[in-house]
Amino acid sequence: MNGAAPLLAIDDLVVEIQSMPALRGFTMTVAKGAMVSLVGRNGAGKTTLMRSIMGHLAPARGTVRFEGRDLASRPRHERASLGIGYMPEDRCLVPQLTVEENIMLPLWVAKHLDRKARLDFVYEVIGELTEMRHRKALLLSGGQQKLVALGRALAIGTKCLLLDERSKASRRRCRSGCRRSWHPSRARI
Numbered sequence: 001m002n003g004a005a006p007l008l009a010i011d012d013l014v015v016e017i018q019s020m021p022a023l024r025g026f027t028m029t030v031a032k033g034a035m036v037s038l039v040g041r042n043g044a045g046k047t048t049l050m051r052s053i054m055g056h057l058a059p060a061r062g063t064v065r066f067e068g069r070d071l072a073s074r075p076r077h078e079r080a081s082l083g084i085g086y087m088p089e090d091r092c093l094v095p096q097l098t099v100e101e102n103i104m105l106p107l108w109v110a111k112h113l114d115r116k117a118r119l120d121f122v123y124e125v126i127g128e129l130t131e132m133r134h135r136k137a138l139l140l141s142g143g144q145q146k147l148v149a150l151g152r153a154l155a156i157g158t159k160c161l162l163l164d165e166r167s168k169a170s171r172r173r174c175r176s177g178c179r180r181s182w183h184p185s186r187a188r189i
């Protein structure tokens, strides 16, 4: 790891979906401790950018570096061990698993973390999850499922949180959980 490298460095990223350009030469640097909002119209490419960082989409050109490491050469599941948490736009919970099992999912591959401590942290930030911890995800409302997806990202995102979510409530919860180490800034695409 290069200590002087930014947390996230995206350079000239080009992503195509079904041969159509979804991102055209996107460049952005995020410093450690920064909070950045991506603002853009529907279809601007916000989700595409996050899915590319997480390795769900392969860029046609450009690089994504995390703490100086090129993410393209790393398998998708390694994002969890690197401390990157992701809350996808469509939540992507496992419906048959309980709330707690869904939150624990990324922790099962990040063996270096104290799972109990991470779970306690999530319940501290999002108190409502404590009451529903034993309920299956499929029995939750849409808003409750969003909270679980946020909790799952918080559990593993010790260094970086990618939240594909525009609701003020989620942003407020993240700020309250991470206020000590984050400072706001803003980017536009």
Ligand SMILES: Nc1ncnc2c1ncn2[C@@H]1O[C@H](COP(=O)(O)OP(=O)(O)OP(=O)(O)O)[C@@H](O)[C@H]1O
Binding pocket: 017, 018, 021, 022, 040, 041, 042, 043, 044, 045, 046, 047, 048, 049, 089
């Ligand atoms: N599954 C798909 N198949 C084809 N094109 C897609 C698909 N997903 C996204 N796109 C296209 O990629 C471009 C970027 O979409 P993306 O979902 O990243 O936008 P967004 O900024 O997240 O929008 P929103 O604010 O509506 O969530 C759009 O032109 C969109 O039509």
Ligand SMILES: [Mg+2]
Binding pocket: 046, 047, 048, 089, 164
């Ligand atoms: Mg989107």
